[in-house]
Amino acid sequence: MDLKVWNPCAALTMKQSSNVPTFLSKMWTLVEETHTNEIITWKQNGQSFLVLDEQGFAKEILPKYFKHNNMANFVRQLNMYGFRKERDGPVEFQHPYFKQGQDDLLENIKRKIVQFIVTLVQNNQLVSLKHKRPLL
């Protein structure tokens, strides 16, 4: 098996101290990066981002930020955070709170929770056993 060089410490342009999950701040950073615009970049209007070179993105960009080099894993995370893919066409994802130049919106993006737990919580059937309080 080949030797992969992980570099999860690529310089982030936004401070990691905020309450924004690591995935979101890393992803926002790598889309903002201008010297990789041939691979991944904002769409013209800055309302979504494009992956122009899926191969290069998976093998060169991803391992610089995450512990893997698979596009499928990246997409799984995108969906976990509510991003949607543009159908038919080049790889394009969007989220109402993921926009060019506005990293302050990222904190509005919430990671999805396991659905059957959400339902139970909504039905007041599930509480935190540790702190004895509702979860949502």
Add this chain to the structure above:
Amino acid sequence: MDLKVWNPCAALTMKQSSNVPTFLSKMWTLVEETHTNEIITWKQNGQSFLVLDEQGFAKEILPKYFKHNNMANFVRQLNMYGFRKERDGPVEFQHPYFKQGQDDLLENIKRKIVQFIVTLVQNNQLVSLKHKRPLL
């Protein structure tokens, strides 16, 4: 072995992020296209569309939008969405919500569901086992 060139990435005039199925937005787009009016075009009143050159449509237009080049497949989709063919005359299809210049009507067109499931649901014999609720 023959080499077929599919190019399903023809530019769409509608946003794909809408809730309109891909087939409808693609089809509406290709009928609207003016530079292919010799092959497929709106009827004079804009209430239905005509396929003037079936061969050209199948072999040149279809593979630009879909992953096939068969007229029969296209017609199957039309029927799935409730389009009806005009008897007697050139190839002409119509649907009450498919009109020239009005892509906002497309969202009213509903795709048919597998019939035996529809019937069972109407008889209240089919529920989603996952969510414990009727499917329709």
Add this chain to the structure above:
Amino acid sequence: MDLKVWNPCAALTMKQSSNVPTFLSKMWTLVEETHTNEIITWKQNGQSFLVLDEQGFAKEILPKYFKHNNMANFVRQLNMYGFRKERDGPVEFQHPYFKQGQDDLLENIKRKIVQFIVTLVQNNQLVSLKHKRPLL
């Protein structure tokens, strides 16, 4: 807009007239192909297959047999037919009836059906309305 070349008509070494689904016969054929052994090939024991060059497989092999060029779509089909991925290591999938040189075993591989329908059928709650018979 980019131009993609689909060639779903690559010569098959097994006759398509059998009752084996297209996906299985195509996949068995492309694994058997010796001139692409650098990209995809049988494991030494012939009990599973390896994808050695995922990038090349997705962009060069897949579109020669199927109407897409995405690894994810290929994996979805594999799972639909019951193939399992080998954890930890290079891309390796296996199925008890998918073995080197034995295309006669392929007919034992069954495609999965939507699960909630399977359950209903097993409970004798779902029949074909057309032919008035159980569906399985």
Add this chain to the structure above:
DNA sequence: ACCGTTCTAGAATATTCGGTA
């Protein structure tokens, strides 16, 4: 308790083949 990685499955539409009214 939450996030990240991985593999598999759900669900809707799309393509194909063949049958029926």
Add this chain to the structure above:
DNA sequence: TTACCGAATATTCTAGAACGG
């Protein structure tokens, strides 16, 4: 005969689930 439909597989996008950190 022709238009339409049934049903299975194929393609696409998203979610479930297990596990570890």
